[in-house]
Structures are given as structure tokens and as C-alpha cells.
Amino acid sequence: MAGAAPKLRADDRADRTMSGRHDRALRAGLISVMVPLSLTLVQCGKAPDPAALAANSQANVQVVAKTNSQSSNARVASGDTFEDRFPAPQFKERFPSASESFLQRQMSDFSPKRAVQSQPEQASYKVASLEPQVPYKRPAREDLTTLVSMKSSAFPYFGNNPASDAPFLNISKGDRRGHRSYSGRVYxxxxxxxxxxxxxxxxEHFDLRKPGVIVVFFHGNGATLERDVRDRQMxxxxxxxxxxxxxxLAPQMAVDAADSSAGKFWQPGGFKRFMAESADHLARxxxxxxxxxxxxxxxxxxxxxxxxxLPTAWSLEVGGISDRVRGVVLLDxxxxxxxxxASWIESHRSGFFVSAYTRHTARRDRELMSMLRQKGISVAEDMDGPLRPGSVVFVETGEGIxxxxxxxxxxxxxxxxDVLVKMAATPSLALTRVASTNP
Incomplete structure (x- = not known):
């Protein structure tokens, strides 16, 4: 036992020796790390060296200048300038060219859109209504009454008077030209x-789709279209x-004058030209x-x-479309x-002729009746009966008219x-369209 103790002490010394070596190595490692760190901290606590700063600044300037020069050259080469990135607005970019237009907007584009509601299905049954259902009717068109200038109307007229074969305008005074009427008065x-x-x-009720007729009214002496034909005679x-x-259609004849001149209706085909021009105006x-x-x-x-x-007689004689004339009405x-x-009545037996007269024209009306009876044409002397194809009626009116x-x-x-009512009510005088004939 006594021999064992020294051996333990030797081992213990060996362990302490190894532990001391280990501690010294650890301290040496820590010192090697801390010494450089302390030197760095010491340098951080000192003020910067001006010479070093100047040198660094000069170096930085040179580097920046070199870098900027290279960058600038690169931008110029690539076109990446301020003007390239932010070009000034051009006129054509602010205003459209001639081939462009602004987008037109309607008020409906800005109004809120309404949801489209689906229509309910029709019920399989009918619901009784307490009120009668009146179908919708388009409002009626109003009468159209207007004055239209026509080249083929009676006047102005620069031709001859067929009664004398002399110029119609047979009077002149300076630059003015006029006509001396049968009474001797100059117009x-x-x-x-x-x-x-x-x-x-x-x-308003005229319907082109149905058979129709054109009434041509030749007014008398001392008349104008508005004052007399439209307003007084209605x-x-x-x-x-x-x-x-x-x-x-009512052409203006001599304006407010005691003159019956026919003007262009004296000319062969004059009435035909008038009706042709009237058709174009009526269409418009x-x-x-x-x-x-x-x-x-x-x-x-x-x-x-x-x-x-006078224009009535000449239109029938030389107008060029006497076959289109289905009726003639003479009022005194x-x-x-x-x-x-008489010639028109004899050659147009499918038409009708009515002449009403006062004492002023009674003698000539009776003369015309005699001429027709001599030709074998039947003549009636009242308007009580219907108008038929070939009807020839003379009506004498009493005193006070x-x-x-x-x-x-x-x-x-x-x-x-009254004449138009009787004409429209007679089936045999149906107002059918007929083809125009050549003179």
C-alpha cells in the first residue's frame, strides 16, 4: 500500500502539467486575437489624416470623371438623352390630322345604363278590360297649300297672240314693255x-296609292291666287x-287685271309641259x-x-294631252x-262636260248647246242626276246669283x-290613272 501512493502522485503531477499547457495555449490564442483588434480601435479613435483624405478625394474624382465620361458617351451613343426620354409634345399629338377625327360622344354614353328587363311571358289567358282598347293611329297629315314658281306657267310670255299673230307685248315705253288689251287698256x-x-x-287625305285626279283651276279677271282663289273663292x-x-293646281294668269290672255297655254304642247313640270314639283x-x-x-x-x-279652250285644243282630261267644268x-x-266634247265621249251660267253668258251657252245637239250629242239641263261618262250638262242659275x-x-x-263629289261617287267615272298620250 505504501508503494502505491507515490504512483498516484506522479500521475497527478502529469495531469496538472497537461492542464497548464492547455491553459497557456488558450491564453496565447486570445492575445493573438485581441491585439490586432485593439490596434484597430486605437486607429478609429484618431482624427482622419488630411493628406490621406485629399489623396482619396482626388482618386475618387478621377474615378467618377472617368465613369461619367464613359456613361455619357454610352448615353449619347444609345440616344438616351433628356430630350429622348422626355420629348417636347408635337402639334400632331395634341390635335388630330385631317384624316383623324375626335371620338363623338352622345349624352347616352354618360348616363347610367339601365338593366334590360326581360319581358314576361304572355299569359295563356286574356284579362278583361274595363275600358275599350283603341289601336294607335298615326296623326293625320295636314293640308299642304303653297305657291310654287314654274317655268311652264302662263307668264311671263314673250310669244305671239294667236288671235292676231302679232307679238303679245305690243307696247313699249322706255325699257318697259306691255300689252294693250281688247278693251284698249295697257297692262x-x-x-x-x-x-x-x-x-x-x-x-291631308290624299293617297297616291289610290286612284286620283288633278284639278287645274284657271281663275278669271281681276284676281290673285292668295286673295281670290284661296281666300275668297275657297x-x-x-x-x-x-x-x-x-x-x-291653279296657275296665276294676268295679275289683278281685266284680261283673259292665256300666255304659254296658247302654245302647242304648253299644257303638257305645265303638267310635266307640275308632276316633278308634286313629287318633291x-x-x-x-x-x-x-x-x-x-x-x-x-x-x-x-x-x-280662254286658257281652258286652248289647253283642250293644242295642249297635247287632251286624252288625260276626264272632265271640263265652266263656271259662267x-x-x-x-x-x-264642242270639238273636245265630240271626240272625248268618255269624259264629262258641265257648264253653269248666268244671264251674262246665257246666249253663248245656248249656242253651244245647239251645236252639240246638231252633232247628235244629248244635253241635260240640270245637275240633279249623277255624272256619267259622256255626260254633258248645262245649268242656268236664277236671279240673285x-x-x-x-x-x-x-x-x-x-x-x-259638288262636281267632285258626284264624280267620285260614280263607279263608271272611277278616277283611274291613265297613260299620258303624245300630241
Whole structure:
């Protein structure tokens, strides 16, 4: 036992020796780490060296300058300048060119959109209504009455007077030209024979799709279209009130003058040219330019009042479209030209002829009746019966019926209306369109 103790002490010394070596190595490692760190901390606590700063600054300037130069060269080479990145706005970018346009906006583009509601399905049963259901009807069109200037109307006229074959304008005074009438009175062209207007009247009920007729009204002496034909004699109103599918044309003759000159209606084909031009105007006025042909083929009824007998007679004789004329109405108007009226009646037995007269024209009306009876043509002397194809009627009106008011009061009130009513009510006088004929 005594020999074992020294051995333990030797081992213990060996362990202590090894432990001491280990501690010394650890301390040496820590010192090697801490010494450089302390030197660095000492340097951080000192002020920076000005010389070193200057050197570093100069070096940095050179580096930055070199870098900027290279960068600038690169930008110039690549076109990446301020102007390239932010170019000034051009005029064409602010305003559209001629080939461009602004987008048009409507107020509906800015209004809130409504949701479309689906329509409910129709019930399989009907619900009784306490009130009658009236179907919707388009509002009726109003009457159209207007004045239209036409080149083919009666005046101005620079041709000859067929009665004398002399120039119609047979008087001159300075630059003015005029016409001396049969009474010896002079009427100047610029005052009396220069109005080319035509009174056109289309009733609200007129329907081009149905058979119709064109009424041509030749007014008498001392008249104007507005004051007399439209307002005093109420010719447009009579056409409308008749209910007939008819249109009115009334050319201005000598303006407010005691003269019955026919102007262009004296010329061969003059009435045909007038009706052809009227068809074009009627087509435009009624809103359908393609309807001109229909108007150009419609039958015609000529009404002549007083001095209007002269253009009526010449239109029948040389107008060029006498076959389109389905009826002639003379209102106290047989002052002459009986041969022309008799010729048309004889050669157009499918048409009708009515002449109403006062004592002023009674002698010539009786003469015309005699001429027709000699030709074997039957003549009636009242308007009580219907109008038929070939009807020839002369009506003498009694005392108290004045010539001035004859267009509104003859054998009846509104005689033109009465004729159109009788004409439209007769099946055999159906107002069918007929083809225009050559003269």
C-alpha cells in the first residue's frame, strides 16, 4: 500500500502539467486575437489624416470623371438623352390630322345604363278590360297649300297672240314693255304678266296609292291666287271638303287685271309641259321623288271660271294631252271659243262636260248647246242626276246669283265640291290613272 501512493502522485503531477499547457495555449490564442483588434480601435479613435483624405478625394474624382465620361458617351451613343426620354409634345399629338377625327360622344354614353328587363311571358289567358282598347293611329297629315314658281306657267310670255299673230307685248315705253288689251287698256309686263307662281294644294287625305285626279283651276279677271282663289273663292277648301282623292293646281294668269290672255297655254304642247313640270314639283312636295311618274299619268279635270275660259279652250285644243282630261267644268265662262269646246266634247265621249251660267253668258251657252245637239250629242239641263261618262250638262242659275260669287254659289253652294263629289261617287267615272298620250 505504501508503494502505491507515490504512483498516484506522479500521475497527478502529469495531469496538472497537461492542464497548464492547455491553459497557456488558450491564453496565447486570445492575445493573438485581441491585439490586432485593439490596434484597430486605437486607429478609429484618431482624427482622419488630411493628406490621406485629399489623396482619396482626388482618386475618387478621377474615378467618377472617368465613369461619367464613359456613361455619357454610352448615353449619347444609345440616344438616351433628356430630350429622348422626355420629348417636347408635337402639334400632331395634341390635335388630330385631317384624316383623324375626335371620338363623338352622345349624352347616352354618360348616363347610367339601365338593366334590360326581360319581358314576361304572355299569359295563356286574356284579362278583361274595363275600358275599350283603341289601336294607335298615326296623326293625320295636314293640308299642304303653297305657291310654287314654274317655268311652264302662263307668264311671263314673250310669244305671239294667236288671235292676231302679232307679238303679245305690243307696247313699249322706255325699257318697259306691255300689252294693250281688247278693251284698249295697257297692262305692263313687269306688273301684270311676270308672275310664274302656281297655287298647289294637297289635301291631308290624299293617297297616291289610290286612284286620283288633278284639278287645274284657271281663275278669271281681276284676281290673285292668295286673295281670290284661296281666300275668297275657297277653291282649295272645296277640293278638300269634297273628300275626293284630288290635288289642285291653279296657275296665276294676268295679275289683278281685266284680261283673259292665256300666255304659254296658247302654245302647242304648253299644257303638257305645265303638267310635266307640275308632276316633278308634286313629287318633291309630297316627299317621294319617285312618284313623279304617277303624277304625270293621273287624269285631269279642268275648271275655268269667267275669263279662265280662254286658257281652258286652248289647253283642250293644242295642249297635247287632251286624252288625260276626264272632265271640263265652266263656271259662267262661255265667252267664246265654242268650237274648241264642242270639238273636245265630240271626240272625248268618255269624259264629262258641265257648264253653269248666268244671264251674262246665257246666249253663248245656248249656242253651244245647239251645236252639240246638231252633232247628235244629248244635253241635260240640270245637275240633279249623277255624272256619267259622256255626260254633258248645262245649268242656268236664277236671279240673285252673282257672277262675282259664282265659284262659291252657283246651282248650289260650293259648286266645285259638288262636281267632285258626284264624280267620285260614280263607279263608271272611277278616277283611274291613265297613260299620258303624245300630241
Amino acid at each position: 305692263w309686263q313687269d306688273e301684270t304678266y311676270s308672275d310664274s307662281r302656281v297655287l298647289v294644294h294637297v289635301p 277653291v282649295p277648301k272645296q277640293v278638300t271638303d269634297s273628300g275626293a282623292n284630288a290635288i289642285l 312636295l309630297t316627299g317621294d321623288p319617285n312618284s313623279a311618274r304617277a303624277f304625270a299619268n293621273m287624269p285631269i279635270v279642268i275648271v275655268g271660271y269667267s275669263g279662265g275660259f 265662262a262661255v265667252y267664246g271659243e265654242m268650237d274648241k269646246f 252673282t257672277h262675282r260669287d259664282y265659284v262659291t254659289r252657283a246651282w248650289t253652294r260650293d259648286p266645285l265640291k
